[in-house]
Amino acid sequence: xxxxxxxxxxxxxxxxxxxxxxxxxxxxxxxxxxxxxxxxxxxxxxxxxxxxxxxxxxxxxxxxxxxxxxxxxxxxxxxxxxxxxxxxxxxxxxxxxxxxxxxxxxxxxxxxxxxxxxxxxxxxxxxxxxxxxxxxxxxxxxxxxxxxxxxxxxxxxxxxxxxxxxxxxxxxxxxxxxxxxxxxxxxxxxxxxxxxxxxxxxxxxxxxxxxxxxxxxxxxxxxxxxxxxxxxxxxxxxxxxxxxxxxxxxxxxxxxxxxxxxxxxxxxxxxxxxxxxxxxxxxxxxxxxxxxxxxxxxxxxxxxxxxxxxxxxxxxxxxxxxxxxxxxx
Numbered sequence: 585x586x587x588x589x590x591x592x593x594x595x596x597x598x599x600x601x602x603x604x605x606x607x608x609x610x611x612x613x614x615x616x617x618x619x620x621x622x623x624x625x626x627x628x629x630x631x632x633x634x635x636x637x638x639x640x641x642x643x644x645x646x647x648x649x650x651x652x653x654x655x656x657x658x659x660x661x662x663x664x665x666x667x668x669x670x671x672x673x674x675x676x677x678x679x680x681x682x683x684x685x686x687x688x689x690x691x692x693x694x695x696x697x698x699x700x701x702x703x704x705x706x707x708x709x710x711x712x713x714x715x716x717x718x719x720x721x722x723x724x725x726x727x728x729x730x731x732x733x734x735x736x737x738x739x740x741x742x743x744x745x746x747x748x749x750x751x752x753x754x755x756x757x758x759x760x761x762x763x764x765x766x767x768x769x770x771x772x773x774x775x776x777x778x779x780x781x782x783x784x785x786x787x788x789x790x791x792x793x794x795x796x797x798x799x800x801x802x803x804x805x806x807x808x809x810x811x812x813x814x815x816x817x818x819x820x821x822x823x824x825x826x827x828x829x830x831x832x833x834x835x836x837x838x839x840x841x842x843x844x845x846x847x848x849x850x851x852x853x854x855x856x857x858x859x860x861x862x863x864x865x866x867x868x869x870x871x872x873x874x875x876x877x878x879x880x881x882x883x884x885x886x887x888x889x890x891x892x893x894x895x896x897x898x899x900x901x902x903x904x905x906x907x908x909x910x911x912x913x
Contacts, residue, residue: 619652629777630794635711686897706844707861710881716793717791756837757792
């Protein structure tokens with residue numbers, strides 16, 4: 585059996601590292617060479633769609649290739665996520681990840697066509713937005729205490745809508761039920777485009793929605809905002825109190841969004857995408873645009889995103905189990 589000296593072994597490993605480095609540098613040099621797709625698993629107009637289009641606009645100006653946004657809504661985000669999970673891991677098909685897709689659906693669905701963690705490469709956290717509890721103005725309540733008292737006096741008569749079973753908006757309602765003890769009926773919709781008009785018209789009583797999506801209606805006086813679901817008030821709407829400060833200490837149910845790619849993405853492209861994401865979200869114009877829309881940009885490392893997904897999966901898995909919600913794919 586051939587034996588190698590220590591010097592030969594060191595030379596071999598040095599050459600291997602150099603070759604790897606050259607390969608990664610080459611991958612970065614040739615990527616991107618074609619159009620990039622960003623898949624949004626929800627209907628246009630919501631926070632995931634806003635983030636995707638802001639990224640696409642910035643990248644297209646700086647990368648020299650088309651950056652396309654495709655909306656593939658359905659099944660709580662699973663249709664779009666499955667498309668990305670089964671795509672080539674080449675950096676040309678990306679996903680706007682959500683708390684629903686990566687931290688809730690694994691517990692909610694009996695069987696998924698993809699693994700919410702193993703089938704994706706984390707790129708970066710993008711932004712978060714608190715959800716906000718809004719009610720029909722004709723309900724006649726202006727604060728959380730009034731709503732809870734009304735709901736307890738009419739068990740199972742009040743309704744809350746969401747953009748779909750298992751979304752963070754649905755789970756916000758389930759956490760609300762758990763912490764207040766009220767009995768209210770969940771009415772799932774296919775998206776915000778259907779639920780918001782029904783709230784305004786009074787077909788449903790209340791709705792948890794992303795603050796970024798509801799701000800126009802709130803500012804126009806078409807709905808009544810009772811509280812945001814973050815632990816601190818949102819800079820985008822500091823006049824709206826938190827649910828935590830109104831008698832639900834510890835209530836936190838933010839919607840967060842991330843950038844994900846298919847599993848097995850080359851590390852060089854992963855880190856290039858991470859740097860591009862950080863650059864985009866640090867741009868003053870981009871940052872101001874997101875903050876004005878109720879989104880708080882906070883890009884980070886792939887490792888930080890992985891830790892967040894683990895923690896959120898544990899938290900929301902418990903809420904799903906307690907709610908009794910279960911779906912087939």
